[in-house]
Amino acid sequence: MRSGARLLFGRRARRRWIHLILGGALAMPYVFVGEVIVGPALDSRYLFGDLPLQLLSFAVGLPLAALTGALFPMTRPLEAGAARTLCGIGPDVLSPTPARGRAARGRTAAWFTLHLGLGGILSGMSLAVPPFAVVLMVLPLFAGLRGTGLGLPEVLVHGWGLTLAPLAGLAMLVALAGCAAGCGALLARWAPALLGPTPEDRLAAAEARAADLAVRNRLARELHDSVGHALSAVTLQASAARRVLDSDPEFVREALAAIEDTTRRTVGELDAVLGVLRAGDTPGTAPAPTLAADLDALLRRTRACGLRVRAEVAVDPAALPDLVSREAYRIVQEGLSNALKHGDAGRAVDVRITAAGARLEITVTNPVGTCRAPAVRSGGGHGLRGIADRARLLGGAAEAGPAGEAWRLHVHLPIREAAPPGESSRTAPPGTTA
Template identity: 75%
Template sequence: MSEFARFLFGRRARRRWIHLILGGALAMPYVFVGQLVVGPATDSRYVFHDLPLQLLSFAVGLPLAALTAALFPLTRSLEAGAVRSLCGIDAHRLAHGPARTRAAKGRTAAWFTLHLGFGGIISGMSLAVPPFAVFLVALPFIEWPADNRLGLPEVLDHAWVPALAPVAGLAMLVGLAACAAGSGTLLARWAPALLGPTPEDRVAAAEARAADLAVRNRLARELHDSVGHALSAVTLQASAARRVLDTDPEFVREALAAIEDTTRRTVGELDAVLGVLRDGDAPGTAPAPTLAADLDGLLRRTRAGGLRVTATVDADPEALPPVLSREAYRIVQEGLSNALKHAGDQVSVTLRIAIADEHLEISVENPLEHTPSCRPGGGHGLRGIADRARLLGGTAQAGAAQGVWRLSVRLPLKGPA
């Protein structure tokens, strides 16, 4: 019994009743338009006073409602929002955007017609039934004039009518609640089928998630390469400066200047990346570094930490495409950063950048005997290099060979952007 009472008068039932009344309110403009059609067609001046004509106006207005839903794609978004809030349907079962395809528009039109149809009927019952039910419940306590000047039906003169009237009134209220709960349950059951995402919507959502994930992965690579390289370089620069603090003041000054330059540039790049991650913030204005703009500066700051870097550049950085130049800069930066972190500042690193067979070739080498095993949790840098190379249509290889740790990257000059 409690389950039945909850079905009729529970919180969910009440919210769905409100949803139906909202549908009835939305149906009223279409009913008025239907009256403009039914009145002249039936030669009736007072359609509003005739219940059959009102129902006919309602029937004429529903196709107009379906046409409205088909013509305005945002109807699906508005209806789905109302269903999520009032009918207790999980958000993932409903579409979030406007109806774009013909199938989606057709289903939205069908839903809108059902919502307004059921809502109009339940709204009319909600207006008419409660007052009459209250009248029946109060009937035994009302004294009528003996001369029946109120024009009441003669059936009220029977003695059994006042005795059964309260029961009939309560039954009418329960029947109204049952109609509202049943209609609300039907609409809630049909909502996912009519307002749910179409296959095209699911594909679009998957593509949007993939694009968002790609952006986040790119930002993660930027943070790893930029901040990771800066921390490694600054750590070694500070360590080298501390060791020769009393014997080589000139080197200390160069190391401190390199630390200042490295941190200033990294803060700018970090602000640019975080600006993209923060909702509502515009991206930072720090330009992305490229080989053309900062290869010499990158080598200078790396050498300031004591790492001996021999660089051979057989390519014109100014002639490289901007995207290729930017990604190549990050690859070189990560290669030098790996040497700093894993080989230390006591080895010599050989960097070579050249163009061969319409490809930009980058190699970073350092002696293997000075390179300790990878730190726990490491490997993100090499994975990031491989991702960058793959997105540009190139290849990346890293490993030990003949006592040398070698990173080799090959990028097409005219690859996918």
């Protein structure tokens, strides 16, 4: 009994009833337009007292409501907002965007017609039924009501009819609540199908999420490679300076100068990385480091950390496309950062950058002294994954694994494919060995 009363008169039922009455209010202008059409067509001046003509005007106005739902894209988000608030539908089920495309407009028109149609009928019932039901409920108590011009049937004013009139009035109110609850449940059931996102909307949302995820992944890679490398270098330099603080002041001064240079440069790189979060590059944003402009400084800072590095550059970095040059720099930087963390300080790290046809080959060989992968610190281990992502996005590939008593990272990147359309890639003759 209690559940039935909640179903008919509970908070959700009342809110859905309000939603239907709003639909009836929205239907009134279309009913008036229908009266303008029906009146002259049937040569009738007075439609308000004629129920069949009122219903005919309502029927003529509903197609106009459907046309409104189809022609105005903003109908869908407005109706979706009302349905979410009053029908108790989850926020992720209905589409908040205007209707685009024939299918979305058609479904919006169907919903708008259904909402206004059911709302108009239920609004009329809500205006007419309660007063009549109240009259029936008090009819046995007021004899004067039986002889008035209310037009009550004879069966209701005499005998058993008069006795059962209050029950009939109460039943009419319950029936009205049942109709409202049923229509509200029907609208709530059809709202996801008619106001929900179309396949095109879902595809657009998925593309937007993928683009956002790509930006976030790119930002994570840039922060890991630039800031992570700088922090590793600064940590090693500070540790070495602390150990020889009393015995070798000259080395300490050099280490502090290297730390200052590394942090100053990292601030500029961080500014470039944070540019990813902006809508576009703004004037004054530091350019991202490239192989052509920043490789020598990277090698110098790495050697200042106490790591021996042999670098062979058999390609002109200035001839590489900007995108390839930037990604290649980050790959080399991450390879050297791993060498700083896991390498053998007594043995040299080999860096080779060569061109093989239309491919740029990058090889970093780190003598870790074992044939297993470097140990992964807690929360880390994303560097090789970031390298693989960079290579894959450019159409290349990355391989990393043990090679004898060393750990070898090999990456190849396409040059011509990464260049702007119409511009052929250029590779320079073999250069010098650093």
